[in-house]
Amino acid sequence: xxxxxxxxxxxxxxxxxxxxxxxxxxxxxxxxxxxxxxxxxxxxxxxxxxxxxxxxxxxxxxxxxxxxxxxxxxxxxxxxxxxxxxxxxxxxxxxxxxxxxxxxxxxxxxxxxxxxxxxxxxxxxxxxxxxxxxxxxxxxxxxxxxxxxxxxxxxxxxxxxxxxxxxxxxxxxxxxxxxxxxxxxxxxxxxxxxxxxxxxxxxxxxxxxxxxxxxxxxxxxxxxxxxxxxxxxxxxxxxxxxxxxxxxxxxxxxxxxxxxxxxxxxxxxxxxxxxxxxxxxxxxxxxxxxxxxxxxxxxxxxxxxxxxxxxxxxxxxxxxxxxxxxxxxxxxxxxxxxxxxxxxxxxxxxxxxxxxxxxxxxxxxxxxxxxxxxxxxxxxxxxxxxxxxxxxxxxxxxxxxxxxxxxxxxxxxxxxxxxxxxxxxxxx
Amino acid sequence: xxxxxxxxxxxxxxxxxxxxxxxxxxxxxxxxxxxxxxxxxxxxxxxxxxxxxxxxxxxxxxxxxxxxxxxxxxxxxxxxxxxxxxxxxxxxxxxxxxxxxxxxxxxxxxxxxxxxxxxxxxxxxxxxxxxxxxxxxxxxxxxxxxxxxxxxxxxxxxxxxxxxxxxxxxxxxxxxxxxxxxxxxxxxxxxxxxxxxxxxxxxxxxxxxxxxxxxxxxxxxxxxxxxxxxxxxxxxxxxxxxxxxxxxxxxxxxxxxxxxxxxxxxxxxxxxxxxxxxxxxxxxxxxxxxxxxxxxxxxxxxxxxxxxxxxxxxxxxxxxxxxxxxxxxxxxxxxxxxxxxxxxxxxxxxxxxxxxxxxxxxxxxxxxxxxxxxxxxxxxxxxxxxxxxxxxxxxxxxxxxxxxxxxxxxxxxxxxxxxxxxxxxxxx
Numbered sequence: 055x056x057x058x059x060x061x062x063x064x065x066x067x068x069x070x071x072x073x074x075x076x077x078x079x080x081x082x083x084x085x086x087x088x089x090x091x092x093x094x095x096x097x098x099x100x101x102x103x104x105x106x107x108x109x110x111x112x113x114x115x116x117x118x119x120x121x122x123x124x125x126x127x128x129x130x131x132x133x134x135x136x137x138x139x140x141x142x143x144x145x146x147x148x149x150x151x152x153x154x155x156x157x158x159x160x161x162x163x164x165x166x167x168x169x170x171x172x173x174x175x176x177x178x179x180x181x182x183x184x185x186x187x188x189x190x191x192x193x194x195x196x197x198x199x200x201x202x203x204x205x206x207x208x209x210x211x212x213x214x215x216x217x218x219x220x221x222x223x224x225x226x227x228x229x230x231x232x233x234x235x236x237x238x239x240x241x242x243x244x245x246x247x248x249x250x251x252x253x254x255x256x257x258x259x260x261x262x263x264x265x266x267x268x269x270x271x272x273x274x275x276x277x278x279x280x281x282x283x284x285x286x287x288x289x290x291x292x293x294x295x296x297x298x299x300x301x302x303x304x305x306x307x308x309x310x311x312x313x314x315x316x317x318x319x320x321x322x323x324x325x326x327x328x329x330x331x332x333x334x335x336x337x338x339x340x341x342x343x344x345x346x347x348x349x350x351x352x353x354x355x356x357x358x359x360x361x362x363x364x365x366x367x368x369x370x371x372x373x374x375x376x377x378x379x380x381x382x383x384x385x386x387x388x389x390x391x392x393x394x395x396x397x398x399x400x401x402x403x404x405x406x407x408x409x410x411x412x413x414x415x416x417x418x419x420x421x422x423x424x425x426x427x428x429x430x431x432x433x434x435x436x437x438x439x440x441x442x443x444x445x446x447x448x449x450x451x452x453x454x455x456x457x458x459x460x461x462x463x464x465x466x467x468x469x470x471x472x473x474x475x476x477x478x479x480x481x482x
Numbered sequence: 483x484x485x486x487x488x489x490x491x492x493x494x495x496x497x498x499x500x501x502x503x504x505x506x507x508x509x510x511x512x513x514x515x516x517x518x519x520x521x522x523x524x525x526x527x528x529x530x531x532x533x534x535x536x537x538x539x540x541x542x543x544x545x546x547x548x549x550x551x552x553x554x555x556x557x558x559x560x561x562x563x564x565x566x567x568x569x570x571x572x573x574x575x576x577x578x579x580x581x582x583x584x585x586x587x588x589x590x591x592x593x594x595x596x597x598x599x600x601x602x603x604x605x606x607x608x609x610x611x612x613x614x615x616x617x618x619x620x621x622x623x624x625x626x627x628x629x630x631x632x633x634x635x636x637x638x639x640x641x642x643x644x645x646x647x648x649x650x651x652x653x654x655x656x657x658x659x660x661x662x663x664x665x666x667x668x669x670x671x672x673x674x675x676x677x678x679x680x681x682x683x684x685x686x687x688x689x690x691x692x693x694x695x696x697x698x699x700x701x702x703x704x705x706x707x708x709x710x711x712x713x714x715x716x717x718x719x720x721x722x723x724x725x726x727x728x729x730x731x732x733x734x735x736x737x738x739x740x741x742x743x744x745x746x747x748x749x750x751x752x753x754x755x756x757x758x759x760x761x762x763x764x765x766x767x768x769x770x771x772x773x774x775x776x777x778x779x780x781x782x783x784x785x786x787x788x789x790x791x792x793x794x795x796x797x798x799x800x801x802x803x804x805x806x807x808x809x810x811x812x813x814x815x816x817x818x819x820x821x822x823x824x825x826x827x828x829x830x831x832x833x834x835x836x837x838x839x840x841x842x843x844x845x846x847x848x849x850x851x852x853x854x855x856x857x858x859x860x861x862x863x864x865x866x867x868x869x870x871x872x873x874x875x876x877x878x879x880x881x882x883x884x885x886x887x888x889x890x891x892x893x894x895x896x897x898x899x900x901x902x903x904x905x906x907x908x909x910x
Contacts, residue, residue: 059653059655062654063655066529066655089518089519090518091518091522092522094520094522094523094526095523095525095655095656098522098523098527099655101494102526225487225519225520226490226520226523227523227527
């Protein structure tokens with residue numbers, strides 16, 4: 055007879071759990087037969103003693119099997135998926151889904167809402183009048199078959215054990231554990247049914263992973279878990295010290311994604327789109343090489359085909375792009391450079407929180423989002439600025455204290471190089 | 483506003499708590515305003531990151547202040563107390579209380595029942611017909627004033643926070659943490675109101691502390707906590723690899739304590755009694771030196787005075803020693819040495835569990851104790867034995883498998899030294 059107290063002590067003393075032990079814990083958690091106070095003591099022991107790859111794999115499988123798994127077999131072709139660990143100004147899915155669809159991939163994307171300083175894809179799409187994220191499983195799959203992509207909110211009871219575990223981790227100081235984060239993400243990804251998965255692990259001040267070493271561990275573990283589960287998994291480590299692209303805020307980000315789909319997005323965002331689309335479609339064996347896949351992505355963005363696919367996708371889910379374009383934008387407050395110099399740093403976390411306070415994000419689950427508010431940061435780290443040059447635009451509904459924003463964009467009269475956006479690729 | 487999640491993360495990251503933070507945790511625990519799952523995650527963080535002396539002191543004080551504190555001011559003279567961390571065959575209190583009383587100390591002892599392989603003083607005393615351990619506070623203090631000692635069960639609501647915390651530690655793998663053990667013991671000891679406290683920290687296979695290094699840390703921390711609280715505290719580290727004395731089992735241990743009070747106890751037990759009584763009465767300033775106090779203890783044990791005081795003590799609490807002596811003992815099964823040699827080791831833990839299975843102790847709280855059963859181990863580690871010589875006696879009510887007992891007394895034809903019982907004295 056297995057007893058939770060013995061398993062807590064086993065982990066506390068640095069030993070590895072068997073598959074049966076992990077299953078016992080996750081089943082007991084889901085059924086409520088193991089009390090919360092034992093689970094949380096075990097979680098803290100895991101925080102300190104960590105888990106090996108096998109344990110993380112067993113944990114992922116146990117959480118995956120605790121709920122429904124989406125069956126995408128009705129979709130023809132290679133089903134692909136992409137996941138970002140969350141950053142500021144990360145509107146990648148909005149443009150990547152139609153781009154990959156144009157390239158022959160089938161992206162059936164289930165997405166979430168934002169909380170804290172990071173935005174959610176669903177919130178962004180809902181800034182388009184009429185856009186419907188509550189699709190029936192049949193409508194969802196049918197749309198992917200015809201258009202190549204769909205984005206819907208999570209409706210199925212996917213990985214309920216992860217929900218319970220995450221809620222407990224959130225209040226017991228046990229969120230920042232690599233194996234717990236990896237299994238939480240991968241249980242949900244594997245439940246979503248795709249064959250090819252590309253993970254965008256954000257690194258830096260505006261991300262959950264602050265260091266490249268930590269992020270590498272997390273990414274490698276997720277690639278390993280997915281591969282052991284029979285999936286093709288690739289991870290990108292991308293910098294999240296400064297925001298991605300220029301726009302932060304729901305409508306502003308959709309507009310930027312539309313520009314990018316016409317080949318006119320900010321350089322960093324365009325670069326990431328081409329790299330991710332190249333990796334996904336190469337791994338899906340739609341192109342003979344990663345280079346060929348990237349060249350195709352570039353061509354499709356320039357030709358306007360990707361944007362045309364975006365219009366079909368939005369239309370298929372009831373979105374009215376004419377009405378969206380006709381919405382009167384807020385008048386921006388322009389932020390000027392106070393002196394000449396070079397941009398030293400742009401603090402993504404602060405800007406994310408600034409946008410949240412404007413109403414672009416949620417501090418708590420029940421907050422209501424204003425799709426119009428947000429900001430645009432027009433410069434990147436390493437770029438020169440002239441005194442009085444506009445470096446940012448703020449879109450607010452009411453007067454706002456701009457000091458936090460100004461302090462987040464640091465200008466000095468010393469040289470600064472432009473860092474690479476993509477730090478590492480694992481499993482490509 | 484203090485939040486428990488921040489305190490968990492603070493301890494998790496290796497930082498020390500302030501007095502206010504510890505008070506917040508213990509108050510929240512007692513009132514139920516902090517959920518168990520947060521307390522248990524914090525306990526596991528304490529297990530890994532430990533606590534410094536100040537934190538352990540604050541924790542002790544907070545638990546002490548969560549309940550009643552016994553007021554012994556009605557007792558004249560120096561109030562003394564002794565605590566053992568629990569061992570096999572540890573009948574010390576039974577003899578120490580009347581011995582110290584004869585020497586001029588006032589021992590108002592609150593004691594507990596046994597659980598697992600260690601026995602409880604209250605259980606042992608209740609093997610004497612009529613002995614009453616439920617004294618009113620007035621009767622308790624009055625008896626100490628007249629006879630010099632009394633032993634009663636815990637009735638006041640002493641350190642309720644410790645009870646809640648211990649119950650949680652017991653099921654979350656967080657019992658073996660030096661600062662948590664030290665503060666749990668000291669909160670109860672300080673609540674008992676004595677001025678001079680001697681701690682007997684058992685070390686070895688039959689004790690909770692397995693190594694001398696661990697036991698030294700625990701003892702030093704308890705001495706420090708008590709001293710900071712204004713008490714005179716001394717700690718002995720004593721070996722608990724083999725049982726203390728010969729007898730294990732309730733009536734058998736009372737009989738052995740009576741022998742010792744007549745100066746006729748087993749050598750190790752006699753030695754410990756003299757040392758502990760010497761330390762207590764010297765620290766209580768009843769004798770000019772530790773040596774003088776020990777000499778007095780020896781004399782009082784030889785003269786029969788200590789035994790006479792024992793009779794008064796038992797009589798005062800309603801015990802009938804004539805009836806006790808008249809009880810027909812069980813007929814022992816004699817265990818013989820299978821070969822010639824020297825005793826290499828005697829496994830106290832196994833013998834404690836063996837006695838418990840005979841009915842001398844409780845596996846669970848609701849088990850009923852049989853006062854008559856138990857065993858006597860007639861040899862000590864380092865002593866030579868002849869083949870067929872009786873090395874142990876088993877007192878059982880029904881047939882019992884003796885293999886576990888026999889395997890616990892290891893005889894080899896190689897020399898073995900007799901180890902010292904007392905390993906260290908701290909604060910003397």
